[in-house]
Amino acid sequence: MYLSSVKPNEYSDFYKNYIRSLDEVDLVEELRARKKVFNDLLKEVPAQKFLFAYAENKWTLAELILHITDAERVFLYRALRFARNDNTDLPGFDQDDYVLTGRANTRSPEHLLKEFNSVRDSSITLFESFDEEMLKRMGNANGFPMSVRAIGFVISGHQKHHEKYIRERYLADE
Numbered sequence: 717m718y719l720s721s722v723k724p725n726e727y728s729d730f731y732k733n734y735i736r737s738l739d740e741v742d743l744v745e746e747l748r749a750r751k752k753v754f755n756d757l758l759k760e761v762p763a764q765k766f767l768f769a770y771a772e773n774k775w776t777l778a779e780l781i782l783h784i785t786d787a788e789r790v791f792l793y794r795a796l797r798f799a800r801n802d803n804t805d806l807p808g809f810d811q812d813d814y815v816l817t818g819r820a821n822t823r824s825p826e827h828l829l830k831e832f833n834s835v836r837d838s839s840i841t842l843f844e845s846f847d848e849e850m851l852k853r854m855g856n857a858n859g860f861p862m863s864v865r866a867i868g869f870v871i872s873g874h875q876k877h878h879e880k881y882i883r884e885r886y887l888a889d890e
Contacts, residue, residue, distance in 0.1 A: 717743045717851050717865050727870065728860035734873025735866065743851075743868045744843050750872045751836045754784075757879060758829060761887065766825045770885040775815055777886045781828045782820035783811055784878055788835050788871050792842060795867040798855035799846050808858030843868050 719741055727735060738746065758781070766778040775783065790809050797806060820828065851865040 717848070717868075719743075719746075719869055722863065722866050722869060725861070726854065726863035727866040728858075728862070730860075731862075731866070731870045731873070734870050734877055737873045737876050738869060741872075743865060743872075744840060746872045747836065747840050747843065747868065750875050751833065751840075753879065754832065754875060755829065757882060757887075758825070761825070763825050765886070766828070767821055768886060776821055777882065778820040778823065778825070778828055779815045779818070780878060780882065780886070781832060782818045782823075783815055784875055785828075785832045785835050786814045786818065787811065787874055788832075788839060791867050791871050791874075792835070792839050794855065794857050794862065795846075795864045796842060798853050798862070798867070799850040799864045801853060803855065805856040806858070839868075839871060 719735070719738055722735065724732075741749075761777070766781075767776050769776045769779075794806055797804065846864060851868075852863060854861050854863050856862070
């Protein structure tokens with residue numbers, strides 16, 4: 717499943733920039749590649765840097781990593797529900813509330829990356845299990861239609877979006 721097969725009516729405008737940030741890629745291969753990129757990006761970061769926030773009222777790097785992981789879990793749950801033909805409208809989630817209660821700053825960098833990798837491995841396994849029909853299925857999340865395949869690309873695009881900010885705002889002096 718390649719990005720070019722995803723049509724604009726398969727996701728809300730909110731996710732447009734995430735999807736457009738990706739090249740013409742295969743969904744599962746992109747999930748694998750982004751996992752490696754993320755681990756490579758963070759493996760050399762000093763532990764104290766994970767508690768760094770680049771400005772007042774901004775998340776720490778640890779909180780941002782947990783945000784990426786939490787968002788992926790939510791997206792993955794949506795993909796599973798839609799792929800299984802569950803037509804229940806799914807609510808949105810408040811990312812700031814998740815970060816506030818996630819206690820990322822009390823976790824080690826190793827644990828945060830272990831959790832990210834576990835979730836990503838689960839995402840890869842689930843998307844590998846979907847056939848073409850399942851990938852095309854649609855559901856409603858946060859009041860907007862979304863396809864299973866669009867969700868997969870949003871996962872990668874969302875991560876890529878935050879990788880840019882990690883490089884520019886959290887690791888600029890490294």
